[in-house]
Amino acid sequence: MDNKLFLDSLLFEYVNASDVKRAFQLEFEGYPPEEAATLEKLEYRQSLAPTLFLGAYLPPNLSTSSERLLIGFVVSTLTSATTITEESMSHHDPFGKTVCVHSVCVDKLYQRRGVAARMLNEYITKLRNESQNRDTDVKYERAVLISHEYLIPLYQKVGFILKGESQVVHGNDKWFDLTFEF
Template identity: 30%
Template sequence: MLKALTIRHADMDDLPACHTIEANCFPPAEAAWASSLRNRIEIYPEGFLVAEWEGRVVGQVNAGSTDKDDITDEEFKQLIGHDPDGRNMVIFSLSVLPSFQKRGIAGKLLTNFIEHARDLGKAAIKLLCKEPLIPYYARFGFADDGLSSSTHGGAAWHSMTLVLGD
């Protein structure tokens, strides 16, 4: 099935589909607003990939870039403080439409994203996730840095880091 899957950079035409994915994958208090997704596509398209299946966008991964190691700043999700030359990529969202989950699409998106970050010369990829997802990200080499001070959406988040070595 994954042979028909295309991973590519997002463009503005993908915004409605990406917003639908966010709304279907996260509680309202955690999902990115359409304006945030628009900013991410406009300001840092290098950090926004989509998975397309038979012409339909079914998954996304989007990020910002910074030299900071503390990624809990809520404003950063709006790309305030974003530095395209920053040494760290920070994943804001990795999500796949529920009807397309459990098919390896998120893994393909994440693998492509990791390679892309390496190509950009980034030192690390950072993200925040809920405790049940720690083993998932660990399979890709992310290390659990422990409980984060973030309270985004009223949830508890773990900080994870993948160091991109040679």
């Protein structure tokens, strides 16, 4: 299947509680152990901020099962801080205006096919639409994340701006702060 057709066939839906274990499997396979979120953290994020946990799913006709299959996700919480700190990453503030992205993860079988960029574009669109919806009090001001240096071009491709080296220490490698202003 041609890659554009593949990307166009993906389903983007909020990850429900029954898919969090699959998200954890992807997280565990995609990040070094010292960087991966625990199942409990993913369950916490899904329960408190379900509309900030977006999944990329293969439809049943492209999956080896009769159901859609989670192949990637973006998960965030809210903070009142304008930048990422250890504290802002630790708790969900339901009144926060900053979307703190914790994980962007794609199944290794589907990496380097544009899934992460497509998923992030979908995520940003949903956040922007939610912020502009007059029927809701939700008004996000920015999305922030930390990235390893080799992934910075991916995030810049979807509109994040590099702010510099992060103060956050998480695992062994250096991190960089990126921001997307709405």
